[in-house]
Amino acid sequence: MRKRNKNFELYSGGTPSLRGTLAKIFILGLVDAGVGFVLMILFGKEKYGFAIFLGLVTLLVNWIYLRRGGLPAKYLAPGVMLLIAFQVYVVIFSGYISFTNYGALHNGSYAEALDAIQQSAVEPIEGAAEYEIKVVKAADGAVLFLGLDLNTNKTFIGGEDYAKHPWREITTADGLVVDGSGYPTSLSGVTFLTDDQIVDVDPGVTTMKIPLGPNLDTDGFIATADAFFAQQNRFSYIYDEKNKSMTRLIDNKVFPADDSSGFFENKDGEVLSEIGWQVRVGWSNYKKIFGDPDLRGPLSGIILWTFLFAFFSVFSTFVLGLTLALIFNDERIRGLKIYRAIFILPYAFPAFLSAYVWRGMFNTEDGFINRSILGFMGSEHRIPWLEQQGPARAAVLLTNLWLGFPYMFLICTGALQAIPNDLTEAAGIDGASPWKIVKLIKLPLLLVSLAPLLIASFAYNFNNFGAVYLLTGGGPFLNPTLKVNAGATDILITFVYRIAFSGSQGADYGLASAFSVLIFILIGSISFFSFKRTKGLEELTQ
């Protein structure tokens, strides 16, 4: 408690400079003005919920910075807010998604799915009229179709809003002028649109549906594919709002909305449309991960390889980096600084470029490694680097070694330099050999201080998406019998990425989110417990 009081006194009081106060007021004013502007837009768009939320957050920010005291909040607020918006929220959102069937097939809400299903299935009404149309604009700005019925030579007009511009017949009495063959050339009160203007119509003439009666769903509508000809169409499925079901007009089958599968599905399990909506599915994504035999087979191999990959990446980079650091921590070497600067070049080269460069060099036929390096050594044999499991995994590890050893070299050098000289000198005077000094004094000290970084490096490599994905794409894909697409160098994160975003299998965000929650728990607890055993967390929790 005494410590806290002392601390409080240390950073409170003092005379704020005029410049500082002005700067604070200026920045806060800028923020408030910006938010005020956004709030006006939001109110204009009637997004009241978000506007109120934003307003409250801004009030909170003002309170934090204008009140006396509350120092920690003043320093933490910007970081914490960004962290909540883009990290904490992402974690929570993924957690929520993992309990839903969100994915390519279940992309939105029930209403959105309903709309999409209806729009996706449209059929022409058999034997109904066809029109040649002109696109025109009414005095109120509405875009209308002016249609000449090709069978009867009667002219009709109407717009999307049936209440204002119902589809109706018009004659010369309404101010219609037609040419010799009966085509309309002008009409009082409307302007004919030019081709350019038609192209500019938002959202597009071809998506317009001009209702034939007050009920778009049952009465049918006029639609055009090319802005020249139009047909009378109807939706293939009719929605029954009371029973929440769809009726397919072609065979009058009824498909009730099934809120457990997120599809319109009848008793026989027949699905009306591939388009579904998002529903909560409980633990089923998690059950799938642990129970689905299609997944379980490749998954166990992938998990094992993920651990091996992360371990060997840390181990190999650390051993190489440490060895170099020990050898080159020697002031007698001329040009040491230049050596060090060149050693860390791979770290300076943007990692995505490195991955591509190595991918090119590993090419079996024309790659630099097979042709020039191995060829130079007299080997005619071409190693199928990225085409077979063993070589591909070796390639991934070799690339990652090259990418990672400079970092280890840097931190080992730094840590070595932090070991007090008198310690090693004393040991030298006592007659310890250089190797013994390394083994008994330097290494233990290094390991203690570097352990947290090694753990962090393990965690990083466990999810090192780029190192695998940019080099091999997770491939080669050697087993076409698998139901899921699992490659020979896939680590968990690349495998799950493909589940989440690949087109071929149909993106399944729900399943991918369940995976990411599990990966998070796994790597989080591994790190937590290893931190706990090292000095790193001790310091942290003092």
Place this chain on the structure above:
Amino acid sequence: MTTLQARHPKSKRGGVVRWFMQVGWKHLLALVVIAYATFPLVYILSTSLTDMGGIENFTLFGQFYTKNYTDLLTSPDYPFLKWMTNTVTLAGITAIISVFISALAAFAFSRLRFKGRRPGLLALILIQMFPSILGLTAVYGILSKLTDYVPAIGLGTKAGLILVYLGGSLGGGTYLMYGFFNTVPRELDEAAKIDGATHTQIYFQIILRLVAPVLAVMALLSFIGTFGDYVLASIVFNTTDQYTVAVGLNLLLADPWSKNWAMFAAGAVMSSLPIVVLFVSLQKYITNGLTGGAVKG
């Protein structure tokens, strides 16, 4: 220079052998390491100077053409300079703001005592372990909502992407800087306090100045990190003009894979050169920046 060589002048044969046993072999080893560390870079530089276009570059510097560079710089399909400007803007702004905000938070964690400090620090590290690539759906969701509400920071805007980068980079940056702030002696704060300094004066005029080199290194590392991002940039932007170097060069390599290889090589050389130069010139501070925080001697 070294007392060792003065004591054992190289003119004596035994001295040379001794010198080699102790120091000389390290030069030989250094050459091997240099070859290992740089051969992919030398390879890509040499490839960028060939005129074949594909990956068939078997002898280093067998050719010397600048065609790939001029092609890339004048290509209407691949606006490389535009990509560079986009990337530098994005990465630069992100680096500056993220360092500033991380340093604020690190000061609070290092100097102030408040409820939730320890769990806060721990949470900061652990939240970084969430596989952020898999949070893409959520990030996309946030941005497309923002597109509806405030288009200026929504999809397809640099501001929106910068916000996302900031959210992602804060945890690690804060933690590294927290360690470094701890190495700045508290007595300095106390002395300043006696002179009547407020907390902002202590922070801006004493601590920030002392750790300025570390701030530069943090900014550089953040810059490189943002520079190398492919995934986020590829979902946020969808016209060639908006692309970053990472997304653009990937476009260059898109199928068939090695057709534009030499042009890609030229792009790789041009885009990485500034970073490599900066990095090497800041090398001394980088060692301190990475270890000073986490490692305490």
